[in-house]
Amino acid sequence: MQLFLNTTSPFARVARIAALEKGLAERVQLVWSDPWNHDPALLAVHPQLRIPVLVTDEGQAIAESLLIAQYLDQISTGPALVPPTQCAAVLAQASVGYGLMEAAFAVVIARKYQGTEADASVLGQRRLAALGRTLAQLEQTPPRPVGADFSLDQITVAVGLEYVRFRLPALLPADAYPRLHAWLEAARQRPSLHATRFE
């Protein structure tokens, strides 16, 4: 299999962590790609021209981080990324973590291409407000501590928080979010999170 990715995408990081957690690292060839530079190899496999994309051994190109995680979960053994006995709770928390990634990424990209004045636009304000509400909720209700497994809820929240710390650190001060910082510090011990650090 081939995974198109880069080192700064939170979405690609979720897919890469899923591959590591499912013991598939040896079967997944990492293909470093720059979607913003119209990478022809990426465009040849998927019309969206976004990362991540996983090309299966059969040649199917799957885009969307959560769909890739679902596929990797299904073709492998070991602890499920979405444990069936806690399916609704895990997916509910994963939706919060994924929303955090999405809102943070939207703010970062808008600032990159339109400057910080993008924050004042209607969309910018909505994304920043969503970010603030999401962080507040997570501070009240952090995910389960990372232990023997690392399921999709924990993965998306960890990557979302890591991304905010990487790109928007002013939005996540330690004194305002002590429980989240403590949770993330512990989660960072997980080898798959450590091995996929943003660069």
Ligand SMILES: N[C@@H](CCC(=O)N[C@@H](CS)C(=O)NCC(=O)O)C(=O)O
């Ligand atoms: N919903 C997608 C988001 C993927 C995405 O936005 N990827 C970014 C990189 S972080 C990208 O490739 N952007 C290029 C573009 O939008 O043209 C997922 O979960 O995988």
